[in-house]
Amino acid sequence: MGKTKNNKFKRPQFSRDGMPVAAVKEIEVEEEVDSPAAELLEKLQSPCADVREYACASISRVVQQSQIIPTFLQRNAVRRIGPLLLDPCLAVRETATGALRNLSACGGPEVCEDMVKQDVLTPLTMLLKECCCGFETSSTPPLKEKKHTVEDVANEAVNLLWNLCESSNCAVSVFNREGLLEVLLQCLSRHPHNLELAISAAHCLHAVTEENADLVDGVSAAALESLEMVLLSTQSSMEYTLLRTLAAGCVWNLKGSLPSARQTQTLSALVDTLSRCLELDAGSLILELWQAEQAHQVSGDASGAWDMDEQPTHDTMAEEMGEGEDEGEVEINGGRKTNGKTAKRNNDISDFLPRGRQELREATALLTAQQTSLEIIVNMCCSDDPSDDEWEEMSSSDESEMCPDSLAEGNSSLLSPLCLSAELRTTLLNHSIPQKVLKKAEFPNSAALEVCSKNHGWKSLVKKMYRVQCRALTCLHNILSSMDTDSLGGAAGLQAVSQHLSVLVFSTAEVLKDEEFLEAVTSALRSLLQIMATKNIPQCMGPQQLMSVCEAATQCQTVSVRVNALGILGITGSTLAKERGSADTLQMLGNALLNVASKDPNLVVCGEALDALFDVFADGEEAENAARNIGLLGALKTLQPVFKSKLRKEGRGKYSPDQLCVLDNIRINLKRFIGYLETLERK
Incomplete structure (x- = not known):
């Protein structure tokens, strides 16, 4: 007599602090909270680029506390920050985009809808297109400044676009109308040079291609080929595993555009990508990565140490404040979508990769990839x-x-x-997907849990390991039902x-x-x-x-x-x-x-x-x-x-x-x- 519940996952929204400026790090959070919104917004009009950059970075940090956001919105902050996305100074562009990105993530869907109504997508679209034009000429001013590149700006812009499209159907319509698929594909193609930007673009693509019939109808063969090239890449890092997994999700979302002659081959490559991701032993790999970081820190190797010049992320800030136990945690709206497909909104930013700690980045990417792989199979x-x-x-x-x-x-x-379909079922069985899903449904490796729970930075991985288990159980439910x-x-x-x-x-x-x-x-x-x-x-x-x-x-x-x-x-x-x-x-x-x-x-x-x-x-x-x-x-x-x-x-x-x-x-x-x-x- 029971009905089956078939959860369908959508990508959640995430955010980064967007503050790579050394001057901003000298400001105490308490002082910023007390700073009047009007004063910071006034500084946006300063003729001095450093002051504009400082104001954007300050706003970026302050709006992480959701109770502050209405104060900025009441003062027309979106329309006042928006023009700075096209500021002559690259650093201002980056921090302005970071401020809007944090506003969109910390404010939730209602704020995102309001930002779209205030036409933030017009300067954002122009910025993204300018960034793509500047990828090949990023060595010439003003596209490259000390500590700032056009790709850094593009990364902030892509994440802002991701947040807006997650929350607003109007934003998705603008995405389709302005041909931003091609822009994201250009960002994705930068993976040999800038893997962080490519992963951000893949996340955004994965979100915006889901249930987007207007986009599916107009996808070109070249676009599908570019996704398949990523799918077939052979780099062995965990970040590339995540990139391939996200590309697999995009291909699945766009499957209606695949020529019939290529469907079988593409489906096989897609499932093979998911299978290879799931067969990785996350517990053992996390232990190895943690041990490698400890060795780097002992030897003074900068690749494993915390880079104090890198911008902090919401992950690190939330952890420092007690794993989101107070106002430092980003509130991502919880809710359900129609058509029986569940949109999970987690009160953390679990798909975000920390900067400056390569082993931690790899571990985070691995767990995000496995979670995403399971969510794709749920949708299948x-x-x-x-x-x-x-x-x-x-x-x-x-x-x-x-x-x-x-x-x-x-x-x-x-x-x-x-x-x-018989073909999909056969492909899943040939890759032993049910057995691999069942394996992921086990409790996480106890040794990995102990190490992560006791070490700064790695503590955030505990929730991610348990989330992989929960996604596996949901995936198992759908497999049993289908x-x-x-x-x-x-x-x-x-x-x-x-x-x-x-x-x-x-x-x-x-x-x-x-x-x-x-x-x-x-x-x-x-x-x-x-x-x-x-x-x-x-x-x-x-x-x-x-x-x-x-x-x-x-x-x-x-x-x-x-x-x-x-x-x-x-x-x-x-x-x-x-x-x-x-x-x-x-x-x-x-x-x-x-x-x-x-x-x-x-x-x-x-x-x-x-x-x-x-x-x-x-x-x-x-x-x-x-x-x-x-x-x-x-x-x-x-x-x-x-x-x-x-x-x-x-x-x-x-x-x-x-x-x-x-x-x-x-x-x-x-x-x-x-x-x-x-x-x-x-x-």
Whole structure:
């Protein structure tokens, strides 16, 4: 009876401080916070380039504290900084772009939309095009100054564009209209000379090519060839691994533009890139890189030491302030997109590579590449049907069994199992993608975790390692939902996955307190249990164990975690109802579900609990006995008018049209199920 949840990831927004000026580093943050916005904005008009640069750099640092941003916006900061993107002084261009970049990242989607409305894209577009023209002549003034190059400016500009396009459909339209794809491809082509710029361009391309039909229709063969050239590059560094992974994501997003004659070859190269990335042992490599950095620091080798002349990043600043425990952390908006595709907005800047510490850059790039590879596979195995709006927060009522035929037909896309093309499925299996995903779902290397948690700079990698695990679990969920049982190794293969998940879930009590892990693991568990129940395959987790997981999950603040937990209980109960002597366990499940259905503040969760009750007590002698023992009929009769009233009063204001459709189906099913129980009572 459960619906599959198919998360589809989009790239999150990131930012850099944008302050490479030595003078700025002598200013205390406290002094900058106290500096009036009006005074800094006034300095932007100074005839002295150093003063303009200082003002931009100061604004860049100050706006990292989100409570300061409204003060600048009220003084028309965007329109006053925007012209400096085309300032005669290259250093001013770079710091001005960095200030807007931080404003876009720290201000969130609403600020980005406002920046676009204030026409920031006009000077930004001109700047990007000028930068690309200057790549080949960067040795001539004014395109190169001490410590500043046109590529540094381009890097800031590309990241600002990335942030804006992540948050604004209008920005994406401007991107398409102005032909900025070619600009980003030029930045990408600089990878032999400036890998940092190429990676920024690849990140932006990966974001802006996703679900951009207007762009896909106009992509040239030359553009696809340039991406494929990056895909086929052979450099062995972790930064190149990240670059190739991002290029693979771009190619997947633009797959509709591929000539049919090249599709098979390109698909194979794409999956091979992801496969090679995932087979890397991140734990061992991180330990090796950390040891190499220690050796460099002992020997005084500058390549491994912190370069104090390099600009700080949000990663390092957040860590110095306690891993985002106070106002130094960049707040990236959390939210969900429509069509059942989840847009993850993390409260850190995990894809950003620190400067001046090459080994740390490599380790960060490796984890970002593996996370991105898993997200691409999630998208490969995700339905593109536009009918799954936020389905992860909806009930999983099976309308095909209990709803009117016409309604079931109207929602057929919600009910149909996902199906990969035979070619894609074969390619994924040939590269052992399911097995590699399952391996990444294991807990991170304990030695690597210990080293990173105790060392400055490396501490930020702890969250990234756990995030890779969570993405792997989500990826596993989508693979289970989209591949047939035989492709996954039949009954033995599914039982092995079940054993693997049970080890994860029951390793320590602490893991059940992490909401991101809970969301990922309950999604995977739900998909696995549904398949195994459908195929009558025994699984290794008993009802009591599953109850302990679900008890933790139902206390979680995340709605989708609670929904998953209830779905798991429904699947478990419907399977148990077929077994003799299960009445006591069914009573326990029934009481737990009734408690949620009557007390959870979210109507979608209440609906899911009711739907699970329909599953558990739909049929069988054991279920009938258990239902009588817990007074299920009376409890549902009491609950029915309350549910109906809440749906009428709260529904349209709090829930989406698709959620309301499902909730209304549950209301109808509740009435029918009460009738069914009344029939049993009369026997």
